[in-house]
Amino acid sequence: MSGMSARDAAFLQEMGIGPLWTLRDAPAAEPGPQAVQEQVPVAAQAAPKEETVEPAAPAAARAVPDGAPTDEQIAGMDWDELRAAVASCNRCGVCKEGRKPVFGSGARQAAWFVAAGASTAADEQAGAPLSGDTGKLLDNMLFAVDLARERDVYVTNLVKCRPVSSRGGDRAPTQEEANACRPYLERELALAGAGTVLTLGQIAANGLLGKPLSEPLSGSRGEVHELRGVPLVATLHPGELLRRGADKALAWADLCRARAARARSG
Numbered sequence: 001m002s003g004m005s006a007r008d009a010a011f012l013q014e015m016g017i018g019p020l021w022t023l024r025d026a027p028a029a030e031p032g033p034q035a036v037q038e039q040v041p042v043a044a045q046a047a048p049k050e051e052t053v054e055p056a057a058p059a060a061a062r063a064v065p066d067g068a069p070t071d072e073q074i075a076g077m078d079w080d081e082l083r084a085a086v087a088s089c090n091r092c093g094v095c096k097e098g099r100k101p102v103f104g105s106g107a108r109q110a111a112w113f114v115a116a117g118a119s120t121a122a123d124e125q126a127g128a129p130l131s132g133d134t135g136k137l138l139d140n141m142l143f144a145v146d147l148a149r150e151r152d153v154y155v156t157n158l159v160k161c162r163p164v165s166s167r168g169g170d171r172a173p174t175q176e177e178a179n180a181c182r183p184y185l186e187r188e189l190a191l192a193g194a195g196t197v198l199t200l201g202q203i204a205a206n207g208l209l210g211k212p213l214s215e216p217l218s219g220s221r222g223e224v225h226e227l228r229g230v231p232l233v234a235t236l237h238p239g240e241l242l243r244r245g246a247d248k249a250l251a252w253a254d255l256c257r258a259r260a261a262r263a264r265s266g
Contacts (some may be wrong), residue, residue, distance in 0.1 A: 015259075042223040064091050064180075075190075076184040079108060086160050092180035094161040094173070100124050102187050104156030111152045111262070113140070113194035113230070115185060116237065117203030118159035118173045129157045138200075141238070141251065145259050149185040154192040158185055158207045172196055186228060196225050196262040198254075201237030208232065221254065224261045231261035 021130050049138055064070055067092045071078075077085060089095045091228040102119040105128045116129055123129055130138055147153055158179045159175075165171040183209070187198065199205040202217040208227055209220055235254035236247055 033264050052088045055107060071183045071191060074187050077187055079191055082184065083192070086184055089160070091185075092161075094163050095158070097163065099161040100127075100206050101160040102129055102162070103125065103156055103160065104129065104158055106149050106154040107152055108154065108192060110154040110192040110194040112142070112147060112154075112196045112198055113189050113192055113260070114142075114153055114155045114198045114200065115204045115208060116155070116200045118170075118177075119157045119162040119240070120170045121162060123157065124162050128159065130155050130238075133242060134206075136211060137238040137242060141255060144210045145255050154188065156188055158182065158204050173203065176212055178203070178213060182207065189228060190231065195230060196258050197230050197232040198258050199232065201240065205234035208236075221250070224257060229250075231258070233258035233261060 026120055030195075031191075068089065069085050074082070074085065081118075081181055086101045086103055089101060096099070102123040106108045106114075119129065122132060126132075138155075142149060142153055149155060150191040159177055161181075163173045163177060197208070197209055199220075202215070205217055205220040206213045206215050209232070211220070217234060219238065225234070235251050235255055235258075241248050241251055
């Protein structure tokens with residue numbers, strides 16, 4: 001990249017990308033196995049775009065099934081109560097399919113809050129979001145901006161349970177499923193106290209910004225948004241970056257934008 005400063009070059013070197021990311025061993029302090037796949041699950045990637053979904057309904061208009069926690073109840077939970085509520089949730093149809101919910105992981109008092117889209121088969125197996133090759137790349141990305149997942153960053157999925165297609169594979173979540181899970185994520189953000197939100201991929205960005213899930217990520221990239229008073233920057237999912245190396249420069253720009261937003265917000 002032309003015009004790169006010495007500081008940017010050093011950051012890129014730490015990310016192992018020189019100038020494009022490649023996988024390398026994460027720092028020794030990084031966490032154990034966790035897993036996630038591409039933000040748009042494999043079953044959805046073959047289609048030219050995700051399924052058509054309706055815009056999110058206002059929170060006050062959303063009904064929850066009998067016995068399920070309300071948005072207001074979730075907003076008052078502590079970490080233990082929140083984990084228990086996610087484990088026994090029945091706010092949407094995915095929960096009723098008997099899926100194993102995947103709770104967030106990382107620093108409970110965090111500088112950055114990283115949100116991916118829907119849990120996947122790899123997440124269910126690992127019991128945590130974002131590991132494997134995608135998680136290793138995320139760790140390298142964070143390390144490049146002086147962050148370590150266990151020390152500084154809380155990582156979670158917008159949709160905690162894995163949406164499954166009729167053939168048993170991963171699928172993109174519906175707007176209803178994203179809306180049902182969003183209060184959990186917002187409570188995670190409040191409890192973590194993070195000063196910056198970084199979304200990974202199209203589903204997480206659109207789900208948190210109140211847009212239809214099928215809207216292209218390009219409509220959210222390139223600027224600083226706000227979620228619950230916290231700066232939010234949208235970038236590509238590490239799974240996408242592993243397949244499309246040329247897009248890693250875009251993600252680096254997003255990381256710099258998030259770092260600058262954090263510095264401005266104090």
